[in-house]
Amino acid sequence: MTSFVALLRAVNVGGTGKLPMADLKAMAEAAGLQRVSTYIASGNLLFHSPLGEADVKALIEARLADHAGRPVGVMVRTAAEMAAVLAANPFAHEAPNRTVAIFLDGPPPADAIAKARLRRDEAIALGRREIYVHYGEGMGQSKLVIPAAAAGTARNMNTVAKLAELAAIP
Template sequence: MTSYVALLRGVNLGKRQLKMEDLRRIAGDLGLENPSTYIASGNLLFASEKSETALKSALEASLAAHMGAPVGVMIRTAAEMAAVAAACPFDVPGNRAVAIFLDAPPPADAAEHAKNQANEEIALGGRELYVHYPDGQGPSKLGLPAAAKGTARNMNTVAKLAELAMGKA
């Protein structure tokens, strides 16, 4: 049995509301073991013997049916989540840096195609982009085309998800 984290894209923003109790129920209906959530931004922890691809497909289909619109899902094992937390290249407070989770490795030139970059720093990860927002993420106008289908979590959240997921192992 493998411990996983599913990161949902674009839920609980504006009218796209998903109750975490509904997310846990959906996970349970899919046969995922010990589903739990962390904060109300679409972070699901669970265990399964299924592959990442099968889990992503099943969760996206069930969430689309529930929400009436597509919901992107990024899946990481507990070990992968811990590696993402450890690999952050920025030695800054966790609320000033994010990991943007992607389905595939970011293009080597992802940072070169950034739009409206001010003082933000960008670094490439395995299947992530890391961004340091010295002035905070809220006022930033940074646009990263490579991140268009990804989902971001600040490094405090990434570290907590890694800790929780490792506890499910």
């Protein structure tokens, strides 16, 4: 049985994709996922499953599409991978609420940083299946566009740390 974290894209952020976390939890339990819980209202699902990553991703995305009537992107990481994302944060010395990991389905393209636009004081680094960004002035002031991140979903490092902690509970 593997412990997973599923990160939903564009759910309960900026008035888009409303999905009560109680509904998400019930949906996951009905799909056969075990020890299901959510963390904050931005689409963070923790669960255990004997299935592999690709299978749980497909299962959750299918349930969400049925519920929402449109595709909802889901990035899935094991508990160990979530801990590794936290440990690999190249901006660990910076404020965690101004640093995000943008989770992707696959490795970011090598030119992801070069193709970023409207960059001011943001620092960008590539991870295994993530793009890390430190927003010096905060996200609210940033106009940064990272085309490689368009299909991903971001979580600040406070959230990443909490999800890693919760996912590690046996």
